[in-house]
Amino acid sequence: MKSKIHEYQKSKKRIMSNKLVLGLAIIGSIFTGCSTGDDEGITPATGVISGTITESKTYAFGNYTLQGIVKINPGVTVTFDAGSTITCDKTTGDNALVVLNGGKLNINGTASQPVVFTEVSQVPGSWGGIIMYGDAPINAIGGAATATSEDGNNLPYGGANATHNGGSLNYVRVEYAGAKLADGTKENNAFTFYSVGSGTNLNHLVAYKGADDGFEFFGGTVSATNIVSYGCYDDSFDWQDGWQGQNNSNWYAYQTVKGNFGMEIEANNNNNAFYPKVANVTLKRAAGTTPEVAGTIEIDAFQFKKQGNGEFSNVIIDGYGNYTESSTTYEGAAVKIQDAATNTDQVNGSKVKLLGAKITNTTHTEAIGATGAITVNFPSANYTVNASATGASIESGNWVTVGGTNLIP
Structure with a gap:
């Protein structure tokens, strides 16, 4: 029992x-x-982000105010969780988020919950955007290994650390940027990278309606994937100082209302042995789009100058046709070579390549010189067309949607 x-x-x-x-x-x-950034049933955090950040910090999902020129110090890591919105107000003065060399910015957005940096007036050119500094190699004017930034911070950049790591930016949208710090004139971009290294991750980024370039690289070795420049007044993509990113893919630009070159490419008159590479590129210019400033006839898809170079494969170019100003008509081109030295050293030297391009609604489907004195003859294997080119393949989602409008028309 x-x-x-x-x-x-x-x-x-x-x-x-x-x-x-x-x-x-x-x-x-x-x-x-339940994961960080899932805002269903979670009250968003709020707060003001200002001054110099001297200790590592994570900003949980929320709505924050960026006030002033916020700098992330060397040795400090700042993290933003998915779904957060960071807003600044130009009436309070200059605003920007600056990652100093040695600091890190980690932004953990997703396709459905991007992290958005914006400005209350929604006027292009209202703040300085995201600016990152590193110490990766550059080749500045005269072959200098260092230079001083032109953003208003006047900070040195350049170095020998090719694998510099400034953090990880994922699913980030920067809206209405383009103001130079200190004097308010146009200069900064939505995203500005000064000698940023290959250890930095740049993936799924949107530059939306900035008053300058969407993305600009000042030297460095960083690469970027899945990036969108939409409605930026100057160039969609721009670089100088010997930028040499090798693993770039899925770059999409849509120019509308105002816009200059799809890509403006230069190298400070340095005849570099290297060149950057970008695969899967789409450059589109909407009908009626005008140059940013009358008299500056910058209406081409690609412009190479001052020894600029690069290899671009699987490319779509659409809408770079004629532009009439007063009684003069200017003809757009898929590729324009601005000066004789670039033509001789880069084009003839096989350091400019357009491989597999589908070119439509563009006046000159061939490469041309900026003047009649520049005759451009690409080696045949370096300039090829492909009617089946697909260009950039951009993932859909909230990260490329503004006010209910999909940015990929």
């Missing part, structure tokens, strides 16, 4: 234990299913 009672008690304990384990498993699954 005692043994039966004992067995019954043991069985009851086993049942109770199993129920406890099951209950804990259910609770664990519930909490595991």
Whole structure:
């Protein structure tokens, strides 16, 4: 009898234990299913971000105010969780987010919950955007290994650290940037990278309606994938100082209302042995788009000057046709070579390549010189067309949607 009672008690304990384990498993699954940045049922955090950030910090999902020129110090990591919105106001003065060399910025957006940096007036050129500094190699004017930034911070950049790591930017949209700091004139871009290295991750970024370039690289070795420049007044993509990113892909530009070159490419008159590479490129110019400033006839898809170079494959070019100013009509081109030295050293030297391009609604489908004195003859293998080119393949989602409008028409 005692043994039966004992067995019954043991069985009851086993049942109770199993129920406890099951209950804990259910609770664990519930909490595991909730992740940072999932705003359903979560009250967004709020706060002001200002001054120099001297200690590592994570900004949880929320709505924040960026006030002033915020700098991330060397040795400090700042993280933003998915779904956050960071807003500044130009009426309070200059605003920008600056990552100093040695600091890191990690932005953990997703396709459905991007991190958005914006400005209350929604006027292009209202703030300085995101600016990152590193110490990767550059080749500045005269072959200098260092230079001083032109953003208003007047900081040195350049170095020998090719693998510099400034953090990881994922699914980030920067809106209405383009103001130079200190004097308010146009200069900065939505995203500006000064000698940023290959250890930095740049993936799924949108430059939206900036008053200068969408993206600009000042030397460095960083690469960028899945990036969109939409409605920026100057160039969609721009670089100088010997930028040499090798693993770039899926670059999409849509120029509308105002816009200059799809890509403006230069190298400070340095005849570099290297060149950057970008695969899967789409450059589109909407009908009626005009140059940013009358009299500056910058209406071509690609412009190479001052020894600028690069290899571009699987390219779509559309809409770079004629532009009439007063009584003069200017003809757009898929590729324009601005000066004789670039033509001789870069084009003839096989350091400018357009491989597999589909070119439509563009006056000059061939490469041309800026003047009649520049005759451009690409080596045949370096300038090829492909009617089946697909260009950039951009993932859909909230990260490329503004005010209910999809930025990829």
